[in-house]
Each structure stands twice: as structure tokens, then as C-alpha cells.
Amino acid sequence: MPLIEMTKISKDYFLGETVVHALREVDLPIEKGEFVAVWGPSGSGKTTLLNLIGVIDHYTSGRLYIDGKEVAGLSDDKRSELRNKSVGFIFQGFNLIPVLSALENVMLPLQIRGVSFSEAGEKALSRLEEVGLSDFVRHRPDRLSGGQQQRVAIARALVTNPSLVIADEPTANLDSETSRKIIGLMRNLNEKEKATFIFSTHDQRLLDQVKRLIRLEDGRIVDGGYKK
Numbered sequence: 001m002p003l004i005e006m007t008k009i010s011k012d013y014f015l016g017e018t019v020v021h022a023l024r025e026v027d028l029p030i031e032k033g034e035f036v037a038v039w040g041p042s043g044s045g046k047t048t049l050l051n052l053i054g055v056i057d058h059y060t061s062g063r064l065y066i067d068g069k070e071v072a073g074l075s076d077d078k079r080s081e082l083r084n085k086s087v088g089f090i091f092q093g094f095n096l097i098p099v100l101s102a103l104e105n106v107m108l109p110l111q112i113r114g115v116s117f118s119e120a121g122e123k124a125l126s127r128l129e130e131v132g133l134s135d136f137v138r139h140r141p142d143r144l145s146g147g148q149q150q151r152v153a154i155a156r157a158l159v160t161n162p163s164l165v166i167a168d169e170p171t172a173n174l175d176s177e178t179s180r181k182i183i184g185l186m187r188n189l190n191e192k193e194k195a196t197f198i199f200s201t202h203d204q205r206l207l208d209q210v211k212r213l214i215r216l217e218d219g220r221i222v223d224g225g226y227k228k
Contacts, residue, residue, distance in 0.1 A: 001068055002029040003164065003196055004053055009062035011048050011219075022048040024219040025062065032163075033194040035187070037207055040216035046200040047092075047168055049216065053198060054087055054166045055079045084112055088157035090167035094149045096141040096156075102128060102148075103137040106156045113160065127155035130185055132178060146173040154182055158189060164196045165189075171203045183209055 006028040013020040023045045030036060030053075038046050051057040052064060055071055064071045066082065074082065088109075089095075096105050106124035111117070128137055131151040141149055150173040157165055165186070171179040183206055189195045199206060207213065215223040 002065075003032040003034075003067055004028070004030040004198075005063075005065040006052075007063045007065075009052065009064055010060050011045075011052065011057070012060045021219050023052070023059070026219075026221055028214070028221060028224060030196065030198065032196055033190065034212060035190045035197045035210050036212045036214060037199045037201055037210040038214045038216060039201060039207065044216040045219040046216055048219075050166050050168055050198065050200055053164075054089060055083055056089075084109070086163050088160060088162035088165040090150075090153050090157045090165070090170045092168040092172065094141070094153045096149055096152055098141050101138050101140055102133060102144065102152045102155075105141075105152055106159050109156060109160050124155070124159055127159045128152070131155045131182060147175065147178065150174060151178070151182070154185075158185070161189070161193060162195060165198070167197065167199045167201075169201055169203070170199060171201065171206055176205070179203070179205055 006026050009023055009026045010021070011023040013022055026049070038049055040046055048057070052059050055066070071079070097108070100108070103121065103124055106127055107120040110120035110123060125137060128134060131154055133148060133151055133155070136144060136148060144152065154170060157167070171182060174182060186197055187209060190197050199210065201207060212226045213223065214221060
């Protein structure tokens with residue numbers, strides 16, 4: 001059974017009298033443990049696709065199953081529980097809480113799960129060290145560069161060891177050396193813990209590492225095959 005199965009998924013946005021067809025009858029299975037990139041031109045539907053898989057947005061028509069459960073049948077509480085227990089998000093806009101330090105931002109998903117303060121702090125510190133931010137753990141987002149905020153967001157997404165990581169341009173604000181380390185960290189989590197990664201990216205460094213490229217154009221999948 002695929003971890004994610006989309007069947008005839010469409011997503012429309014209504015802007016006044018204008019209808020924007022962001023996704024058009026997408027069929028997409030993703031197996032557990034895959035390391036997948038979604039790519040295509042701006043406006044092709046990449047972010048919309050990730051938001052639907054991450055149960056952040058609602059689709060207009062079709063069916064979406066995550067680990068065998070149809071998303072449309074889940075209550076808001078169950079959707080929130082699914083996101084918190086199983087999904088790690090790396091947003092292009094970072095979505096850090098401005099009044100919290102880097103350490104506190106990374107601790108937050110664990111504390112929501114009920115992990116003790118000391119254990120959450122230890123795990124968060126370890127992830128921040130892995131992304132090269134051990135000297136910035138007390139800094140709030142407004143004292144961090146864009147690349148540093150991106151690394152905090154990555155550490156936060158990975159701190160719970162999620163079974164599914166959804167990442168929208170995760171290396172967009174990183175220099176080559178930091179990008180290489182982050183990609184290696186994610187590959188290690190994928191290979192050792194069989195976490196599933198789904199990226200939206202234009203970064204060739206990341207595209208070179210994935211095993212499957214899903215290309216979107218005008219809201220449709222034009223190529224969803226595996227790399228040779």
C-alpha cells in the first residue's frame with residue numbers, strides 16, 4: 001500500500017469571478033521511504049501539491065489517501081493529529097515564531113507532543129548542531145540571516161523524526177557547503193530511518209540526489225518516473 005495515493009485530485013482557487021485550476025486530475029502514488037522531488041515552472045502547482053499531501057489545504061475533487069486513510073473523512077482534530085505525529089514541514093517562508101529563540105522554535109513540535117522540557121531541549125539542540133547553528137540557539141529569528149532561519153526550519157521539521165517530510169525549496173537560501181550538509185542529513189534520515197521525503201525544488205544539487213522526479217506543468221503531472 002502506498003504511503004500517499006492521489007486519485008483524480010483537482011484543486012481550484014476562486015479569485016472573484018476567476019477560477020484558477022492549480023491542479024487538474026492528478027494521479028500520484030508515493031511509496032514509503034521514497035526520496036522524491038517535485039519540479040516544474042513557477043505556477044505549475046508544486047506548492048499546492050505539497051500543501052494537499054501535508055493536509056494543510058483541502059482539495060476540490062478526487063481522493064487522497066495517506067497511509068490508507070482517506071483525508072476527506074478526517075475531522076479537523078484528526079487532520080491536526082496526523083500533521084503533528086507524522087509530518088515534518090519545511091516552508092519556503094520559514095514560518096518561525098518571532099518571539100521564540102531558535103532553540104525554542106525547534107523544541108515546539110516536541111512540546112506539543114507532550115515531550116518533557118529537558119528531553120525536547122536536548123533533541124532540539126542536537127538537530128541545531130547538525131545544521132551548524134550551535135552558536136545561534138538563543139537568537140530569535142530577527143537576529144538570524146535568511147539562510148540561518150532556513151536551517152532552523154529544517155531542524156524543526158526533523159526534530160520529531162517524522163515518517164514524512166514535506167519541503168518547499170529547502171535549500172533555496174543556503175550556500176553550497178551548507179546545502180551539501182543539509183542534503184546529506186536528509187538523505188541519512190531517509191536511508192537509515194526510511195522517512196519519506198517530498199521536495200519542491202529548482203536546486204540542481206538536490207535534484208541530483210533524488211531517486212524520482214515528478215514534473216508538473218499547468219497543474220498536471222507530465223512525468224512522474226524514476227531516474228535511471
